[in-house]
Amino acid sequence: MCEANAYLKDGTEEVLFMESVDIIEPHDEGLKLVDIYGKQKFIRACIKDMNLLNHRIVLEKG
């Protein structure tokens, strides 16, 4: 499967925010993330970078 884990950049650390993310969409002033099971999470952040082969997306508070 090609889902990825989303990490939130907090200073120099990257903290796991959500596993198995499928969809990321804009929502209000942030993002809506949906995992492969349909669970949704919202965060006031933007996408900083991603590495799909490593299944890794980094978010940054906006």
Add this chain to the structure above:
Amino acid sequence: MCEANAYLKDGTEEVLFMESVDIIEPHDEGLKLVDIYGKQKFIRACIKDMNLLNHRIVLEKG
């Protein structure tokens, strides 16, 4: 493989910008995209949304 195709939103259309994208990183005022072969492309845009199971990333001129 878990790469994705990157499309650029142009009005109501989404035009294929780069295939088989692995990495997306911030670069200057835009993004650097790297495909699975190591080829790089630069664009003054941001990530609008993505659907990883569909291997689809949509960029928007920012």
